[in-house]
Amino acid sequence: MSISIYAISVPAYHQMLSSLDVVLGRAAEFANESGLDEGEFMGRRFAPDMLTLAEQIRQACVHSTLAVARLADIAPPEINMDPDGDIASAQARIAATLGFFASVSADQMEGDPARDVQVKTRLGELTFGALEHLVHFANPQVFFHVTTAYDLLRAEGVQIGKIDFMGKPMQDKVAALKQA
Numbered sequence: 001m002s003i004s005i006y007a008i009s010v011p012a013y014h015q016m017l018s019s020l021d022v023v024l025g026r027a028a029e030f031a032n033e034s035g036l037d038e039g040e041f042m043g044r045r046f047a048p049d050m051l052t053l054a055e056q057i058r059q060a061c062v063h064s065t066l067a068v069a070r071l072a073d074i075a076p077p078e079i080n081m082d083p084d085g086d087i088a089s090a091q092a093r094i095a096a097t098l099g100f101f102a103s104v105s106a107d108q109m110e111g112d113p114a115r116d117v118q119v120k121t122r123l124g125e126l127t128f129g130a131l132e133h134l135v136h137f138a139n140p141q142v143f144f145h146v147t148t149a150y151d152l153l154r155a156e157g158v159q160i161g162k163i164d165f166m167g168k169p170m171q172d173k174v175a176a177l178k179q180a
Contacts (some may be wrong), residue, residue: 005071005113009134013064014101016146019167020060021094023153024158028087030158038086044152051145053152054083061097067138068101070117071130072108074076076100095159099176 031038033077042054049149051059062079077100084090113131120126150165163171 003113003131004106005130005134006109009064009071009109009138010068010101010104010106012139013034013068013142014098015167015169016142017060017064017094017097019165020057020146020149021091021168023150023158024057024087024091024094026164027153027156027158027161029170030156031087034157036156038122040089041156042083042085042090044156046148046152046155051148052083053149054085054090056145056149057150058083058093060142061093061151063138063141064147065097065100066119067134067142068104068109070119070138072104074104074108 016150027041028038030036043052045052058081062081065076065079077096080093084093111130114129117124117128117130117133119128119133119137126137147165150160154160163174
């Protein structure tokens with residue numbers, strides 16, 4: 001059985017970031033209704049040494065963008081590394097990331113799953129095989145940051161549930177079950 005690098009990255013990233021965009025819309029409504037300042041909201045974190053909500057969103061976008069660019073062997077688009085001060089800015093970041101995904105074809109990402117992929121980290125430069133990079137580095141990074149952003153929103157009182165995290169593909173399946 002062959003595995004498609006594209007199929008286990010771009011659609012999953014699209015699903016997670018699209019879902020995050022939807023729950024951020026709910027967070028904006030919640031902030032407006034409760035009188036919560038969005039800047040304060042975006043600065044929330046679970047612990048002093050954790051990234052803020054704004055940073056969790058930024059990191060999810062950065063990790064997914066860089067993974068797709070690395071795996072397609074193309075230069076990534078310019079990424080604004082400043083955290084977003086409000087929800088609309090975070091949603092614009094997500095939209096730009098989704099736009100980048102749309103510019104990359106499945107064919108660009110295929111090739112030898114063992115080909116070297118270089119990742120510069122604060123600890124140094126790491127070398128992975130392409131599939132190894134995706135499964136053991138990129139996907140966990142993206143899922144961690146999206147999950148943490150979702151959890152921060154939930155902890156603040158935004159009325160979201162697992163089906164919101166799972167996004168449209170899961171929501172469509174549940175809707176089909178209800179119609180059957």
